[in-house]
Amino acid sequence: MLEWPGKPTLMMIRADDPRRMPIRLRQQLIDEGFNDRAIARRVRDGMWARPRRGAYVDGPAWRALDDVQKHAVVARAVLLTARTDVVLSHASALGEYGAPTWNIDLSMVHVTRLDGRAGRKEAGVRQHAGSLRADDWEVRGGVPVTSATRLALDMTTLVDVETSLVIVNHLLHQKLTDPARLERTRAFMDAWPNTLHTDLVLRLADGRIESVGESRCFHLCWRYGLPRPEPQYKIRDANGRVVARVDFAWPDLGVFLEFDGMVKYRKLLRDGETASDVVVREKLREELICRLTGWRCIRLVWADLLSPEITAARIREQLYPMPLAS
Known part of the structure; x- marks a missing residue:
């Protein structure tokens, strides 16, 4: 299995970042002496919250999060409980780059498999089967995530032109990618599905646009x-x-x-x-x-x-x- 700094709690960046709250897995709690009934009681009483099956966080801290922050915590729980090597991608990678989530559906956690096998959708998780090259992903804050360049291109296959343009312009403006890198990576996408408007977005994109x-x-x-x-x-x-x-x-x-x-x-x-x-x-x-x-x-x-x-x-x-x- 893929290992990255900070597993299993992923507390690798600012301790006060609410998205980085400690996540405790069921087996950890069992090892500490809790049984399923005690765990359920703490969830019912609001002491703990369960962002995903088998993963638990502090209840009051969870309830204080906004939808974007909650999505980031759920995404980390998905990484911790994944049975295959995956990295955060598509909409679930936006937060790692401070990218806007305007018009983005955050009801599903998106990950991309590293083994190249077919993806699937289940239990609030969409696994993508994209082919990831070595420079298509990195570790940010202890979390494996697609690169900004790959993220920009992935989003053009998931959302419409306007929403894609918002994201690509942000990543360009923040100098997290550049036109040359986008074009180089785009060259590997000819066989990808849903790339109908990718080239259009790249032609429209302009890093001078700020918001x-x-x-x-x-x-x-x-x-x-x-x-x-x-x-x-x-x-x-x-x-x-x-x-x-x-x-x-x-x-x-x-x-x-x-x-x-x-x-x-x-x-x-x-x-x-x-x-x-x-x-x-x-x-x-x-x-x-x-x-x-x-x-x-x-x-x-x-x-x-x-x-x-x-x-x-x-x-x-x-x-x-x-x-x-x-």
């Missing part, structure tokens, strides 16, 4: 046939000094776009400031950019992405405004 919201805006532009915008466009003053950077720009059309997500506002918040202070400062920044460039500004929020067709029409109107009647 889920920005990736979704970029995808919206592609989906509705709008010109490809330039991400993270620098605005310069008359002396050539960079005074601002906008999320997207169409310089030839005189338009820039800003996505106003909560993550951005939290990042912009300075000590002692309120959200209102940030809004005012952003408004002044927008006025400065418009004054320097003469461009038109489009601002989008999460709600706009719920009506993509309407939002695309709004962007198109700004890109190609109707001339005023004489």
Whole structure:
């Protein structure tokens, strides 16, 4: 069986990371003198929780976790109880790289077998039978997991173009992979199932895009046939000094776009400031950019992405405004 540092508790990184809570297996508890009735009583009383059959954790700590953190704990329990050598992969590997889980179904733990045999789906676990080369997986925080490059490509076979793009852009932006590595690994995927839109995602991917919201805006532009915008466009003053950077720009059309997500506002918040202070400062920044460039500004929020067709029409109107009647 595959061995990795930290088995069986996997407590190899920060002790205060809630995803790394100790996992105790049934046989360990039996060896310590507990019987099945005593174990069941502690679960029933809430002292312990059972994230997976035969695996137990502290009850109050488990209940304090969010869904993403709980998935990570369940995934570790799957590794500990697996009867064959597997590594975390697909959706279950995202958390190991801090990748976003927007629009991701976390009801199933995904692993990839190392023996190359056929995968299967059972008891909340989906085993994939992909062929893993030596550089397709690594150990992170004591946990065997597919590499960031392999993860990016695997996700294009599991979810749609928009969701894949969110993930691939994040991994590129964090420099956990790069276009060259993606292309090299992609060359081995010709016989893989469900790779219909893998090449499309790689063509759309851009490591300059910084957030889920920005990736979704970029995808919206592609989906509705709008010109490809330039991400993270620098605005310069008359002396050539960079005074601002906008999320997207169409310089030839005189338009820039800003996505106003909560993550951005939290990042912009300075000590002692309120959200209102940030809004005012952003408004002044927008006025400065418009004054320097003469461009038109489009601002989008999460709600706009719920009506993509309407939002695309709004962007198109700004890109190609109707001339005023004489």
